[in-house]
Amino acid sequence: MPSKPDRPCRVVLTDDGPLLVPGPVEVTLADGTVAVSTRFVVAVCMCRRSAIYPWCDTSHRRRTASCPGTHEEGGAS
Template sequence: MDSPADRPCRISVQRRGPLLVEGPVEVELEDGTTVVSDRFRVAVCTCRRSRRYPWCDTSHRDRERKPS
């Protein structure tokens, strides 16, 4: 039988965006602390701009709109 524990964790890489990881996940930070999310998919920040680091808060997006 193909249970979720038998399948590898899926991580989606996006150009100029977060890593999308199928959850639940545990992330070990540089200082050794661990943060946990039980959501079915989480966005892990790769730009380090997020106020909720290591979770993405979309700070990587360009906030300034370009004229049309």
């Protein structure tokens, strides 16, 4: 059993971006597979557009708003 940390893990929610988690981490996907990252800070994809899901590849940046409340695929920002 892992030891109890001295303080809680800090998770950072970003506007229109990934979930930032201090690493290393293991992420269990819906199908039961486990993805592992040993990075110091891990960016977990929240938009599911990433080609390397569950990790963020900044695919969320390719969204552009055509009108309030809607998003379309567009050029890189």
